[in-house]
Amino acid sequence: MMLDDLKAGWDSEMKKPVKHEQLATVLEILQRETCKLDKSIKRRDILEVSIALLLIPVWGWKLVYSVSLMQSVGLWVAILACLFIPYKLIKAKKVNVQKNDSILSFLLIEKVKLENQKKLLESVALWYILPLMVAIILITAGATVDSLGIPQLTLQLKIYYSFCALLSVGVYLLNKRAAKKRFKPLLDKVNYRIKEIK
Amino acid sequence: MYKEFEQVIENNQGRIRYIASRYCQNHDFEDIYQEILMQLWRSYSSFKGQSSIETWLYKVALNTACTFVSKSIKHKELQQVLSEVIKPESQSGQENCQAEILNSFMNTLSDTDANILMMYLDGFTSEEITEVVGISANAVRLRIKRIKTTFEDQYIGEEK
Numbered sequence: 001m002m003l004d005d006l007k008a009g010w011d012s013e014m015k016k017p018v019k020h021e022q023l024a025t026v027l028e029i030l031q032r033e034t035c036k037l038d039k040s041i042k043r044r045d046i047l048e049v050s051i052a053l054l055l056i057p058v059w060g061w062k063l064v065y066s067v068s069l070m071q072s073v074g075l076w077v078a079i080l081a082c083l084f085i086p087y088k089l090i091k092a093k094k095v096n097v098q099k100n101d102s103i104l105s106f107l108l109i110e111k112v113k114l115e116n117q118k119k120l121l122e123s124v125a126l127w128y129i130l131p132l133m134v135a136i137i138l139i140t141a142g143a144t145v146d147s148l149g150i151p152q153l154t155l156q157l158k159i160y161y162s163f164c165a166l167l168s169v170g171v172y173l174l175n176k177r178a179a180k181k182r183f184k185p186l187l188d189k190v191n192y193r194i195k196e197i198k
Numbered sequence: 199m200y201k202e203f204e205q206v207i208e209n210n211q212g213r214i215r216y217i218a219s220r221y222c223q224n225h226d227f228e229d230i231y232q233e234i235l236m237q238l239w240r241s242y243s244s245f246k247g248q249s250s251i252e253t254w255l256y257k258v259a260l261n262t263a264c265t266f267v268s269k270s271i272k273h274k275e276l277q278q279v280l281s282e283v284i285k286p287e288s289q290s291g292q293e294n295c296q297a298e299i300l301n302s303f304m305n306t307l308s309d310t311d312a313n314i315l316m317m318y319l320d321g322f323t324s325e326e327i328t329e330v331v332g333i334s335a336n337a338v339r340l341r342i343k344r345i346k347t348t349f350e351d352q353y354i355g356e357e358k
Contacts, residue, residue, distance in 0.1 A: 104332025
């Protein structure tokens with residue numbers, strides 16, 4: 001038996017009849033579900049950006065009534081963070097993977113996309129936690145400064161900072177774990193496929 | 199557009215089914231099948247007819263299948279109807295035997311070689327396979343030659 005002898009078998013496999021009515025139902029549900037999914041992705045993206053952007057006027061308004069230089073600096077950091085965080089998120093999503101590219105170019109673009117997302121999660125401490133923590137500390141501590149400009153931290157504030165620090169460590173570790181568990185196997189898979197094609 | 203798409207899926211049902219079954223080792227066959235259909239539907243609006251519909255379909259389906267990760271979101275309603283649609287039909291004895299040989303040989307191949315073999319059996323030219331896989335036509339021809347030799351070694355050897 002030669003390889004070409006299998007062509008007939010392949011052809012009949014390809015020409016198997018389909019259940020027309022059920023296929024129509026599948027496609028109808030498919031269209032509906034895709035539409036629903038697209039809408040929920042769009043909603044999530046808008047929510048991510050709009051929460052950050054809506055906070056900017058709040059910080060701006062607070063800035064007018066700032067009680068100390070320390071608080072003003074904290075509010076500026078918060079405003080910049082509210083611009084920087086959505087920018088980072090949008091930039092990471094910008095890699096446009098087209099499913100109708102050739103397999104090799106699709107995999108190469110997919111690799112860049114996965115690497116970006118992995119880096120984004122691994123560096124979450126720098127672009128997300130750090131600016132927010134600095135802003136929170138400066139805004140709240142800045143509200144307690146005495147006439148010499150030295151913050152007078154109360155016990156409640158110290159507890160609050162400890163809680164924020166714990167939360168930040170938790171967020172950092174969760175993201176680090178997600179980068180390792182979710183993106184590393186995917187990247188390994190994509191790299192393996194690229195190597196196999198080449 | 200919807201009617202056209204329905205026609206495309208109807209005409210290429212076998213190809214989609216085969217690709218999904220090839221890549222479903224660790225996942226549900228229906229999951230991959232569903233994902234391929236979704237991606238085909240999403241990409242269909244950007245299909246401009248620069249290549250044949252089969253070439254476009256192979257690209258989308260193989261790209262989806264080879265990077266598929268099982269989703270936590272499952273569309274139950276869709277899966278129910280799908281399981282009915284994709285039930286394999288019974289085949290005649292000879293076709294069944296050929297399909298078994300083809301499947302067992304496919305399982306010995308790497309994913310890239312299996313993809314190339316699918317398109318080769320489907321009557322694609324080396325240039326069309328190049329367009330889908332993204333390697334040179336010479337590399338495609340070389341791989342086909344190697345696949346043929348491997349097949350002959352395995353099956354003609356067995357017959358002897």
